[in-house]
Amino acid sequence: MRRRSALHPGATCNDNNACTTGEVFDANCNCGGGTAVDPNDNNPCTLDSCDPVTGVSNVFQDADGDGTCDANDVCPAGPGAWHRLQRQQPRHHR
Known part of the structure; x- marks a missing residue:
């Protein structure tokens, strides 16, 4: 056979x-x-991309280094992305 x-x-x-x-x-x-x-993780505070060698990357954008994506950061999704994110997710306190 x-x-x-x-x-x-x-x-x-x-x-x-x-x-x-x-x-x-x-x-x-x-x-x-x-x-x-599709590298999009539906988080307006991450910069989403795909590299043919390393794969999907979702890099958190924290311009001021405080560990959060807030009004002081420049989110890749543009102005107002932080406010849209806040309406979508429950608020967490430190």
């Missing part, structure tokens, strides 16, 4: 790009066709 190779068109593969998912082999056995990973 002959074994079927895993390298056939339509078989799943990995293109080694951490920012894509769902790649498959095409008719020429090239890996590709994946879809982009």
Whole structure:
């Protein structure tokens, strides 16, 4: 009985790009066709990105170094993002 190779068109593969998912082999056995990973964590106070080598990054923006995202910080989502975040999340006291 002959074994079927895993390298056939339509078989799943990995293109080694951490920012894509769902790649498959095409008719020429090239890996590709994946879809982009969405790095958005729905937090207006993080800068969201994806690097093909290291993957998704959600960096908290704390311009004044006080450990919080507040009106004194510049949130990537633009002016008012902090106020939108406050309406969405319960308030925590230190």
